[in-house]
Amino acid sequence: xxxxWAVSLSTSRFFPTRSAILRRQTSPCSATATMSTAGEQNFxxxxxxxxTIFKQKKxxxxxxxxxxxxxxxxxxxxxxxxxxxxxxxAPWFKACKGLCAxxxxxxxxxxxxxxxxxxxxxxxxxxxxxxxxxxxEDRNRNMRMLNISSTEDLIANSMNILEPxxxxxxxxxxxxxxxxxxxxxxxxxxxxxxxxxxxxLGRGGGYYDTFLSRYQELAKKRNWKQxxxxxxxxxxxxxxxxxxxxxPNDVLVDAxxxxxxxxxxxxxxxxxxx
Numbered sequence: 001x002x003x004x005w006a007v008s009l010s011t012s013r014f015f016p017t018r019s020a021i022l023r024r025q026t027s028p029c030s031a032t033a034t035m036s037t038a039g040e041q042n043f044x045x046x047x048x049x050x051x052t053i054f055k056q057k058k059x060x061x062x063x064x065x066x067x068x069x070x071x072x073x074x075x076x077x078x079x080x081x082x083x084x085x086x087x088x089x090a091p092w093f094k095a096c097k098g099l100c101a102x103x104x105x106x107x108x109x110x111x112x113x114x115x116x117x118x119x120x121x122x123x124x125x126x127x128x129x130x131x132x133x134x135x136x137e138d139r140n141r142n143m144r145m146l147n148i149s150s151t152e153d154l155i156a157n158s159m160n161i162l163e164p165x166x167x168x169x170x171x172x173x174x175x176x177x178x179x180x181x182x183x184x185x186x187x188x189x190x191x192x193x194x195x196x197x198x199x200x201l202g203r204g205g206g207y208y209d210t211f212l213s214r215y216q217e218l219a220k221k222r223n224w225k226q227x228x229x230x231x232x233x234x235x236x237x238x239x240x241x242x243x244x245x246x247x248p249n250d251v252l253v254d255a256x257x258x259x260x261x262x263x264x265x266x267x268x269x270x271x272x273x274x
Contacts, residue, residue, distance in 0.1 A: 050247060052245075053245040053246075053247055056245045057201060057204070057244075057245060058204070060192075060193060060201060060239075060243065060244065061192055061193075061201065061203070061204065064192045064193045064201070064236070064237060064239075065109075065192070067236040067237075068109040068234070068236060068237070069109070071109070071234065071236060076109075076234070078259070079111070079234050079235065079258075079259040080111060080112035081115075082259040083111055083112075083232050083233075083234075083257050083258065083259055084112065084113070084115040084116050086257050086259075086261060086262060087116055087188070087230075087232070087257055088115070088116060088119055090257075090262065091272070092185075092186065092228060092230075092272050092273070093186065095185070096129060096184075096185035096186040097129060097130065097182075097185060098129060098130035098131075098132070098180075098182060098183070098184040098185060098186075099120075099129055099130075099131060099132070099184050099185060099186035099187065099188060099227075100131075100132040100133070100134075100145045100177055100184055100186070100187045100188065100227075101113055101116065101117060101120075101131065101132075101133060101186075101187075101188035102133070102134055102188060102189065102190045103117065103133050103134070103154070103161070103162045103163070104190070105160075105161045105162075107160070108161075108190075108203075110190045110232075111190070111232035111233065111234060113188065113232070116188070117131070117133075117151075118151075121148075121149065121150060121151060128149075130147060130182075130184070131147065131148055131149075132145035132146060132147050132148075132175075132177040132180075132184065133145065133146065133148055133154075133163070133164055134146075134163065134207075134211075135163045135164050135166070136157070136163070136207060141205065141206040141207050141210040142207075142210070143207040143208070143210070143211050144176050144177075144178070145176065145177040145178070145211065146164040146166070146174040146175065146176055146177075147164075147174050147175040147176075147177070147180075148164050148174070153165060153168065153174075177215070178214060178215065178218060183219060183222070183224040183225065183227065184227050185225075185227055185228065186227055186228050186230060187212070187215075187227050187228070187229045187230065188230050188231075188232065189208060189229060189230065189231045189232070189253060190208075190231070190232065191208075191231050191233070191237070192237065193237050193238075193239050193243075193244060194231055194233050194237060194238055194239070194244075194253065194256050195238065195239050195240065195241045195242070195243060195244055196238070196241060196256070196263055196265065197241045197252075197265065198252035198253050198254065198265040198266065199241075199244040199246060199250070199252060200231055200244070200250070200251070200252070200253050201244045206249070208251075209249050209250055209251050210249075212229065212251040213249070213251060215227070216251070226268070228254050228255070228268060228269060228272070229251070229252075229253045229254045229255075230253065230254065230255050230256075230257060231253040231255070231256050231257070232256075232257050233256050233257065233258050234258070234259070235258060235259055235260075238256065238258060252265070252266070253265065253266075254266040254268055254269040255269040255273065
């Protein structure tokens with residue numbers, strides 16, 4: 001899919017270096033005034049760039065949503081089956097001991113994950129992977145990944161999307177992956193559009209980018225290996241490189257799983273997908 005008006009903007013354009021600002025100073029006496037003026041100009045410029053990017057993302061979302069809506073139901077079902085089969089047969093999935101995965105919502109036309117989750121939850125306790133699924137806490141990008149052991153742990157929220165209940169059947173708080181003692185190996189992610197450079201277009205809430213940044217910082221702090229970030233994508237959701245603009249807060253994925261197979265992107269993904 002080619003969106004001719006969309007452009008790729010380097011993050012370096014948003015954050016001028018200290019040396020660049022200092023070079024604008026004409027004399028020691030005017031340093032404060034010059035830096036203040038430069039700061040205001042940079043802030044205005046940065047805001048304009050971000051505003052342009054947000055408009056581009058909004059327009060791209062409309063295009064992809066239209067394509068998803070017009071997708072033939074039979075083709076969608078076939079691609080759902082193919083994507084889930086590829087995931088469950090992948091060595092990196094079989095080897096992982098813990099993972100975070102989204103619960104698909106048909107109303108949002110997300111790639112189905114029901115078979116993947118059922119496979120995990122129906123496994124014997126000795127071989128079962130530890131599974132964490134998302135729960136949105138508020139409108140401020142706060143999303144937790146909570147441990148579940150059964151589909152009975154899920155309840156429908158106000159948008160009729162299944163989420164884990166905050167407490168288990170015994171009234172205990174569910175384990176949050178950000179406070180777990182062991183790392184997860186894999187993150188299975190949704191999205192609206194992706195490219196083969198690892199760029200991901202979400203739905204605009206910022207929940208996943210915020211969570212991913214927090215977990216990456218946690219893994220770094222605890223000296224854990226970073227989990228593999230795998231996005232599931234229908235064929236119509238893969239766009240040309242450069243179509244998805246980036247902001248400094250956007251997190252790249254390591255690989256895509258499409259109906260045609262795994263598309264490794266990062267060095268970590270290339271290493272395990274050989």
